[in-house]
Amino acid sequence: MAGGPRQLSLPHALGVVTGALLGAGALYIPERVENLAGPATPVSFLVAGVGALALAVGYATFLSSPLGDDGAGAYLHLSRAWRSRAVGFFAVWPKPAAYAALLALLAQYLARLVPVAGSTDAVALGVLAALLLVHLAGPAVVGRLGLLLSGAFALFIVVLLVAGLTVVVPRNFVPLFPTPVLREQPVSSLGRGALVALFGFVGFEVVGALAGAVRSPRTTLPRALVGGVAGVGLLVTLMAFVTLGVVPWSRMIFASVPFVDAAASGLGVPAGTLATPGLVLATLAALVALSWAPTRALAGVGEVVPPLAHTNRFGTPDVACVAVFVLAGTLVFLDAVSVGLFLVVPGLALLYVVHGLTVTALPLVNADLYAACAFRVPPRLLALCGLSGASLSGLLLWQALTLDPAVVLGFTRVGPAVTGTTADPLVRSPMESAVPALVGWETLGLLVYVAARDYREEIGAELEPLTRF
Template sequence: MAGRRRRLSTRHALAVVPGALLGVGALYVPDRVENLAGPATPVAFLVAVAGGLALSVGYATFLSGPLGDEGGSYRHFSRTWRSRALGFLLVWPKPAAYAAIVALLAQYLAAALSLPASDRLVALAVLGALLVAHLAGPAVVGRLGLVVSGGFTLFLVGLLLAGLVEVVPGNFDPLLPTPSLREQPVLSLGRATLVALFGFVGFEAVTGLTGAVRSPTETLPRALLSGVAAAGLLAAAMAFVTLGVIPWSRLMFAQAPFVDAAAAGLDVDVDVLLRPGIVGGALAALVAFSWAPTRALADLGEVVPPLAHTNRFGAPDVACVAVFGLAAALVFVDAVFVGLFLALPGLLVLYAAHGLTAAALPVVNPDLYDASAFRPSPRLLAIAGLSAAGIAGLMLWQALTLDPAVVLGYTRVGPAVAGTAGDRLVRGPMESAVPALVGWETLGLLVYVAARDYREEAGVELEPLTRF
């Protein structure tokens, strides 16, 4: 991308991470975690921060090297293992997974706005407006994200400070109030941490800014690691304030736990804070998540050349139209739940594979490893990568054993999984998530073969996989 199009800076990249990792679900912290850890819930959130950083280290290593200038996970896989087919098939579910999440959030925002028009029409208008922003170039989306994500983060910090003055230390005594918590504290905390880790789904959305930020090999790793740590610590602090204001035994009666706690500190009705919080959180998450599918699909343009096309503003126009077209189609035919069957399994397989790839990088492709500025020792990178693969594997196990409505409820888009969409998601993984993942990968294999034939007929030559 031409230098004149690299208009985004560190602050724009930093805005993507909290937008993805906080979003509307932050208003409901520590929902679904407190049942497992009791008053010790903030500890589970703190431990989860270490897991989030383990997931991020491999991405930061790749982003700090030659691949950080142009390209995301597809190039990480294909250049490390020197296999375009492997890279394509591992990344193929990502655009569809995020397109479904974007469609879900658009529907949720439409319902929250309560405009005179139908929710479906408003959701389609939101998707259309976001598409126009993307087509106008990365600078437009980056600045929009900075405004909505920055504003929402400040909103959360304000609520945090308001609730902090109402914290009652006695709410944490005893820290383990039930027999099950006292008898198996480590197991209970481990289960709670696993649920809290679902709040880090979407952390890699910032990789979508490759090619749009200045000094990407410095900016993106810094934004990724610091953003993940900051968002995780903020969530832990929010959990602490929530349980410090609302006794654990009464937390089940809270409408939106964190907002309820802040409302007590401000002495206002919960609805006064909840509605603007939902709108702000949904907007921040929409903009942040929209980077991931559009740029991931454009990255696959090396294999499917039309996807790599960019307009005069530097936007991957074909990829953007394809992603938002898919999201709009899901909304229009009322089939968002179908796309959501693929969302978590597809992303968690990607995270697990990326962790293994990062762990193997110094051995499999030492030249690429040596070219990275952020370069943990081979042993440390192996520990981080294998930890990331293990964490993603445990989360994937949850996604393949529990119904999609439950595991999506663990994520920051959980509040949006409600009503008819939530009802349709309640079904066994073997009849929903597994067929969705297998079916989509089968389609991806067909696309890959067709694209290979297209390249041969068009005489398109690909650069050697040994080049970075």
């Protein structure tokens, strides 16, 4: 799935990683984690960053192979590694719907943040329509807009970070484990905090969608992915350190937007003057960055469903883009965003589990593909990264299937958007929300898969051998 000239470069790819991982909720760091790890919360964020790196190494390995020239991403990785289109299709199928729901949620959140005329849903639909037009104008337009927004937000955070560092009070970290539970179970407390912090890295794989638009993707994308995840991991660790260093752990509950509240002390300005502009900028950056994922994932399965692979003269998979944004808009129009959100964490976590296991087995199940990877770590180290990534993703999946969707989404970077009336429909047992949503969507996928097979036979479309990559 490549088309049009490759006009994007490493900075554009880093912009996508930054926008996707910082998202709408970075300014709320370390909300929810500090309740588990106390003043040692920055350590939990650091551990989570290391865990996310294990997942990133696996994706980077595949992106450095000949498969990295195509934006189909995980579909190609899984189908070629296992030589099974069905494995790739059904593992990836929840991804476009999950990200479409996130786009709908963020568009509604942005509409609530910006005081403009019209209903929230009308503004949200306008935002989605504008983003669709940007995509149809070509990958270069999306990439440049994303770099502008993500770069501006990253600069905003750095300025606040420097300001906050000037007023950090070291005694806020003494004692490091102030409660009996933290003192008696320091490792498990840090581990629980790290697991929650790990939810903030959901969406790390979005950068792979740039493969068809970026120059030298087999070297650019692995660097952007590993470097971006490592950089964001260090950044959020510093943000947690500054927040807790300025706002005492015992008073964190009173902070409305924790990181902004801490940084405002250093700048000597009211937190309210920084919070709304920062949240608007963060949400815009997240919308643009995350929009790469569902459009390219859906276009990626165009090998199985040929109409989805169609591109316009600018190299945009236009049919897939329209399908994604129509789905997102429909969720907003029908007030059914919560239904789509049931899929987000379980659908993506399941994909990460399958991908991690595939990374582990790659040297054994497809030695030729492994040998063709430019970013090729030794098999034992690759297996360690793959198993670690699959295990951590399994924990995220377990949480998504045992906690209600409102709590689970609250752990992610889109957490601030899941509040009030948005959260109410999500407070449901996973057996009444996440599980039926995942099973139902995969069942729909089965119908699409069978219908697409019949369609290919009717038009005489032949699939290339799975031994080629």
